[in-house]
């Protein structure tokens with residue numbers, strides 16, 4: 131499977147941050163290697179600008195969330211169709227920060243993933259346990275429940291990201307064995323061809339090791355995706371298959 135290395139910029143980046151993407155592309159000598167997919171999900175305000183600027187490059191642009199409806203009276207929301215209209219190819223749904231900050235349920239995440247597919251976007255559906263859930267030995271149960279509730283019912287192309295909540299932005303990561311265990315478990319739920327990304331404190335220093343784990347088909351990178359100097363070695367750390 132072709133690895134996917136995705137950067138989730140979260141609520142970071144003004145219009146001048148395009149310089150970081152240009153710097154990344156410069157490191158690739160113009161276009162990213164075609165044996166891996168490279169994706170940047172900037173804040174919504176930058177999606178159109180980035181997608182227009184990089185439409186010829188081997189870098190794709192995605193959103194970080196979408197509404198379940200195509201349009202309507204939903205102040206402040208953005209639909210999947212709107213993201214697709216300005217050139218996005220992917221959208222993250224069900225990130226733990228949205229599940230926590232906006233009380234998003236599995237049912238809502240599933241509806242968002244379905245809306246994304248209808249708009250022609252590839253949803254990246256996030257799952258992952260909290261620290262307390264892992265300590266109690268419930269990581270696989272929690273991830274299993276999230277998958278059952280959040281995955282779209284269609285067999286269209288989608289991506290799953292395993293992001294343990296306690297590993298996000300903390301510098302902590304599960305052991306390689308724990309990552310392998312959860313990814314093997316997730317692959318039992320996923321139709322063939324679905325890529326399973328790992329996310330949570332992926333850095334240049336641990337990317338080679340993590341991306342070599344069985345059933346890890348890429349990474350969803352937060353903080354280390356903001357700077358080309360950090361993101362480039364992570365992109366290049368993915369083994370080519």
Ligand code: 13P
Pocket residue numbers: 138225293297298299300301329330331332350351352353354
């Ligand atoms: P960090 O890489 O900053 O830990 O964030 C991971 C994440 O939440 C990506 O979606």
